[in-house]
Amino acid sequence: MSAQFEPNIVAFLCNWCSYAGADLAGTSRTHYPPNLNVIRVMCSGRVNPLFVVNALQQGADGVLVSGCHPGDCHYMEGNFHARRRFTLLRELIEYVGVEPGRFNMSWVSASEGAKWKDVVGEVVVKAKEAGPFKQFRRDKINW
Amino acid sequence: MVDVEKLKKIARETISRDDVRCLIGWRQGSYGFRAAPHFVGKPEEADQLIFSPLCSHNLATYLTLAEKLPVPRGQEPDTRKVALLVKGCDSRAVVQQLVEQGIRRENVLVIGCPCRGVVDQKKVEAKYPDMGAAVTADWGEKTVIFNLPSGRVEAPREEVLAGKCMTCRYPNPLLADIEAGDAVAVWGSDEYTDVREMEAGDPRQRWLFWEEKFSSCIRCYSCRNVCPMCYCEDCILDRLNPGWVWRSANTSENTAFQLARAFHLAGRCIECGECERVCPVDIPLMKLNRKLTKEVREKFAFEPGTDPESKPLQASYRPDDKADFIL
Amino acid sequence: MDIFKLRKDKFADFLASLGGYKLFAPQKVGESIRFAPVTDAGKVELALANTTVPPKSIFFPQTETLYRYALGNTEMHPPAEGEAGVVLGVRPCDARAQVIVDNLFSWDVDDPYYLERRKKIAVVGLACNKPCVNCFCLSVGGDPASTEGLDLLMTELDDAYLLQPLTEKGEKLSQAVAAVAEAAETGDLDEAEKLHRQAREKINRKVETDGIPQKLPGLWDDALWQNTAASCLGCGICTFLCPTCHCFDIQDEVEGIDGRRCRMWDSCMFKEYTLHASGHNPRPTRRERTRNRINHKYNYFVQKFDVIACVGCGRCISFCPVNIDIVEILRQVKEAR
C-alpha cells in the first residue's frame, strides 16, 4: 500500500533562512519529491504549535517546521522559542499515538540549498513509511 | 495538621478585616462524600468551614474565574483582597498565577492548609455504596476515617485517596500569608509510572487508548473551566473566527481540543488533578497532562508554581535547550 | 395487554429477536455508561442506577447533520431516513423527560429530525429498583415505575424481567417477546408491585415544588442566585447531562468544497451562549445563568407547557464538580420570603 501512497506534507518555513534555502535549492535546479507544500512565515517563532495539530486534522500526512540555525535568527530569538515549543509538542502528539516520522523540524540556512533537498527527501520518506494519517483527521466524521 | 476550630477562628478574624472582600474555603457537601466550595462573606458564615479529606477542590480557580462587572459611574472598583484556603497543590496554582500576572499579590490573601491527601470520589463511592446523607471524614494515621450512616469506618489511604496524592511532593503550601496548621510529612513520590507505562506501548496501541477516551468526550469544558490555569478572557475553542476547533463532538475535534489544552498547560500545569476529578465521562486527563509535566521536568528542570520569581517556561528559552530530533 | 415474564438467561435471545430494529442500550463508552448501538448483547449494562449521558442523546444527538451542500451550488441534501429502532433500559424519569422535551420540539415548529426519531424509535423502560442518592423524581411528579413516555416497561425480578407493553409500539415489540417469554403469573405482578413500593421508600431526597413556579419571578434579585453561582464553574455538565435540556447551536463545517450545516448541544451556562455580536451579554455572569437555568425549568417552561422541565434524575447534583445541588436551591426558593 505505501508504495502508491503519496503523503501530503505541509511545511512552515521562516522567510529569512529556510525559505531562502529552499529558493536556493530551486535556483541550483536540485530535484526533490513534490509532496511538500510550503507556507511562508516571517520567523519559525511565529509557527503556533497548534498549527501542526490543525494541519494533521486538515489532511496533512506529515508536517515540517524549518527555521534558522540557533544564533542566526533574523529576529535573534525566534528559533530558540520554536525549538522549546516543538520539543514539547512532539512529545505530546507522539504520546497520543502520532507516529514519530510525521512531525519534523529542521534548521536550514539561506545558503543550504543542498541540505533543504535532503531534508525534504527524508521527511517524505518518513511520512511514506508512516502511511496515510487517519488518527484524528477531519474526514466528514458521521456527516 | 490543621485544627478546624483554629481555622474557623482565623477565618472569622480574616473576614472581619475591612480590606478582605470574601474568604473562600470548603463546607460539607449536600450528600455522600461531597464537600463544596464555601464563600464566607460574614464572620458567622465561617462556622460551616471544614478541612477534611473531602476538600478536593482547588479554590485558586476562583481568583481568575470571577467576572469583573462594569463599575457604575462614580463608584470605585472593589479592590479588597480575596482570602483563599489552599492545600499544597492549590498553593502552586496561586504561585503560577502570580508568575503569569493572572492575579496581583496584593489582591489575594493566602491561608495555607498543610494537607494529608484528599479522597477520590469514585473510589470511595465504589467502596461504600450506601452513603446516603452527608458523610464527614477525617485523617487517621495512614488512613482516612469516614462517619457513614452505618457507623465509623477507617480505610487505608492507598484505597481511597486520589491518584495525585500518591505522587504528591508538595503537601505543605509553598506560599501562605497565614499558616493554618503546622507542616506535614511528605510521603508521596513521583516516578511518573503512569506516563512511562503509556510511553512503553507503540503508537498504534497508544492511539487506540486515547481514541476511545477522546471520542467519549462530550465537550462540556468542565476540565477547562475548573482549571486554575485556564483563564483566558476568550478561549480559542469558543471562537468561530478563526475556527481552530469545530464545535461538533467527534474524535477529530475532541482530540484537537484535548491536545490544545494539554499543550497550553505545558510548563503551567501544577498537577492539582481537578480536570480528571470533574470529568463526567472519566477521561484520564492527568495521564495526558503529566506527560508534559514529566518532559518539562526532565528536559527543562522546570516545575511550575514553585518559584514566584521564575519566568514562564513558554515565554523563555535557554540557548543550550536540548533538542536532538532537529534535522 | 398481557404481561410477559422473561427469564434473565433468555435476555440475549430477546435482544436477538429485536433484530429488525436498530437497538440502543446502556453500555460502557470510554470510561462511563451511556446509550449506544448494541453490537454485543454481553456489553449491555442495566445494573447502574442511571447512565451518565441520558437517552436524550439518541433522540437529540450531541452533533447532528441538518443538511449537506457543496460550495458554489445551493442544493441541500438532508441526511438519510432514520431506521426503526428500540432504545432499551430507559429509566422512567428519562422517559418522562423525553415527553417533556417533545413539547418544545413540536411547539411553534415541528422539528423534523427529532420528531422522526421519536416516531421511529420505541422506548423500553426499566423500572428503578435502587434509586440513587440524588434521585427526587417523586417531588416533581415522577415515579420509579411510572410508565409515561414508555412503550414497554420492564421490571427486574430476581431471575427474570416482567415486560408490560403499554402502547401499540410496545405491543408490536411484545409479539417478538412472546417467542422467548411466558405469561407472567399474579405472584410476579405482586412481586413487581412490592419492588416498586420499596423503590419509592428508598427515595430520601424530597422537596416541595408546588408554588415554586409562582414564587420564582419575585426572587429575580434575591441574593440566593449570587450565593449559589459564586462557586459555579460555568461548565456544561449540568445542562449536557440533563435529560430535559434541549438547547442547541447551529454551525457550518466545510471540508474542501463539501460542507454541512450541523446542530450541536449548547449550554446556557456557557458565557458565549448569550454573547451578542456587539459584545453585549444579557447574562454576563454566572449569577444570571444559574438563575436562568432554574427559572427555565421551574418557571418559563411551566408557563408555556404547564409542566416542570425537571424529572428529578439527580444527574446535575451527582456530576456537578462543585456540588451545586438543585434540591437545595429549590428548598431555598421555597423558604425565601
Added chain:
Amino acid sequence: MNNKPKIGVYVCHCGINIAKTVDVDAVSEFASRLPNVKVVRNYAYMCSDPGQLLIRDDIDKEGLNRVVVASCSPRMHENTFRKTLAAVGLNPYYLEMANIREQCSWVHEDRDEATAKAKKLIYAAVAKARLLEPLYEKEVDVEPASLIIGAGIAGIQAALDIANAGFKVYLVEKTPSVGGRMSQLDKTFPTLDCSACILTPKMVDVANHPKIELLAYSQVEEIAGYVGNFDVKVRKKARFVDVHKCTGCGICAQECRLTGRIPSEFDMGMGKRAAIYLPFPQAVPAKYTVDPERCLFLTRGKCGKSPKCADACSAGAINFEQQDEIVEFKVGTVIVATGFDPFDPARKPEYGYSDYANVITGLELERLVSASGPTGGAVLLGEGENAVVPKDIAFIKCVGSRDKSVGNEYCSRVCCMYTAKLAHLVQEKVPGANVRIYYMDVRAFGKGFEEFYDRVRREGIRYIRGNPSEIFKRGDKLVVKVEDTLNAAPLEDEVDMVVLAVGLEPRKDAREIIDILRLSQSTDRFYLEAHPKLAPVDTATDGVFLAGCAQGPKDIPDTVAQAKGAASSALVLLSSGKVKIQAQISFVNENTCRGCAYCVEICPYGAIELVAVSRMGNPVQVARVNEALCKGCGACAAACFSGSIQQKSFMDRQILPQIAALGVMR
C-alpha cells in the same frame, strides 16, 4: 472598494522557467473555478512592464481588490508587485504570491506532479488572499540629531561627518577628555605618523564644531523610544571645576597636596598625577577634573585648613558643591563607538606580568616611548636614579588573543603590526638594542603592512617562531623559555625587558550599553552587528549603529572607515527626515488580552509593554505594541494562548485557511 474579495490570479510563464514543467493553461483554468476569483491571466513575464500593466488594467477595469501572482519567490518580486498595486491605488498588501518557480517548476521534473503542485500552491494563495487586510506603512519623523557614545577616533570621526552634514551631534565621552585609546599611542603603523599629530586636530574640531555638543566626563543613563525618536538621558558627572572659568593653567594641580602621588590612568599607572588633573597635555576639553575617590577634601571632608587647589586658582573655578547633572534630549539616531579594553596579562600568570616590573604590555611601552609619556620618550626600566636602559628586549605576541583558555578565540588584528612598530621604535631609541619577537604567525594584511614588516626585519629585529611557555627571573635578567619551532631548538633567552603584545577585549562595562540599547553580543562578546558581511555597521535595532572596536578588534584605518560608514547610515535617516516602519507588525485585542505578559517576555525588541487600562471601570493590565519597535517576527502571536496578539498578514485566521487549502485538495 468594499472588501468582498474580487481576486485576480496571474500565472507567469517566466519564459520557459515555469512553463516548461508547469502546464500554465491547466493551472489558469483551475484557478478560474475557485470562488471569488474574477480574472485569471497567464503571461510570459509577469514582472515585466507589460506584465504589470495587465494587473494595473484589471484593477482599474474589473475592480479587483485582491491580487495573486503565481510566479517566482516573493523574496524576488514581492516589492515589485506591491508597487504595481500601489501605482493604481490598491493597498500593496492585498497581494499574495505563489512560488511556483523556485519551489515548484525548478525542483520537479514530472509535468503532472509540478502542475498539480502549482494548483495546490495557488489554491492556498487564493485562500489567504481572500482574508488579506490593507496595511499602511506608517511613517515616523526623524529627529534631526544624533547621539554618539564614546569619543575615541571612531566617535570623533562619526561626529565630524554628521556635524559637517549639518546635523546636531551629542558626543558623550565617559572620561574627562576625548581622544580615547588612540591618544595614548605614540606613533601609528604603518606610516609611523605621530598619533597626537593626526588626532589632536580632529579633537579640537570636535570641541569647536558649532553643531557638536560635547558632553565629556558624562555617561548615558537611559535611551528610550525608537528609530527617529530616541529620548536620551545623560549624566554629566561633577568635575568640581567650573568649565567656563577654568583656563587650564594647571596651577591647581601643582599646588595639590597629592601632586605626583596618584598613578595616571592615561600613562597606564606609570606616570603620576595630582588629585585634580588633566588626563594628558593635549586633552580636549582642556579643563581640570577633581578625582572624587582620591581628593582629600572630597573623601575626608578636610584638606588642611582649606583646599590648596581652590586657594591657588586665580579664576575661582574650583567648586566642591558641584552636583552631577542629568541632561535630556531627543535624537534620531545613535552610534555606539565605545571602543575596547586591552587584555590584562595578569590572566596569563606564566608570563609573570604581575611578578616582574620589567614585563610590560605594548600599551605601557607605547607610553614609555611617547614624548608626553612619564619618561619623556626614554625606554627606561625602574624608578628615578637606578633606572636603566634595557639592552635585550623580547616581544611576545598573541597574548590574550587566539587563546581559548582565556575565552578569546579571535585574532585582535592589530598586535602584529603594533609589535613591529614598537620594536622599530625601541631599536631607534636604544642604540645597539638586541630586539627579538616571538610569534606564531605574522598577520601583515593591510595597505603598507607587509612592506613595513619587511623593513623592520631588515633593521635587524629577529623574528623567532615560537610561543614562549614561561618567563622567570635569573639574577637581574629575565629568562624567556621558548622553542624555536623553525629550528626545533628549545631556547632560554635572557633579556632585560619583555613586552607582551596584548590583544583587544570588549570593555568591562559593555553590559551597560547592552541594557540601555538592548544590543546583543556575538560569540566573541563584542556588540553584534545586523549582518557580518552586508550590514556590519547596523544593529538589529533600527537607527542604532556600531563603529570601531565596539563591534570587534580593528586598526585605526578600519575604525575610521567604519565610523564614516556608520555616519553615512545615520545620515540616510537624518537627511530623509522620515523613516518607514515595518507594516506587518503585531497588534493586540485589548478586550481579550489577559495581561499575562508572555508576549512582553518573548519580544526580543522590547516592543510590547503592559499598560494599565480600565475595562468598564475595572483596572486591568493589557499588552500594547509599540508599532515603531516591532519588527514583525510574530513570536508573540505564537505564544499567546488566547490569540489576543496577532501579526498582520500572518494572522491565525489567515494561516489556518492556507493549511486547509494544502490539506484537502480536489
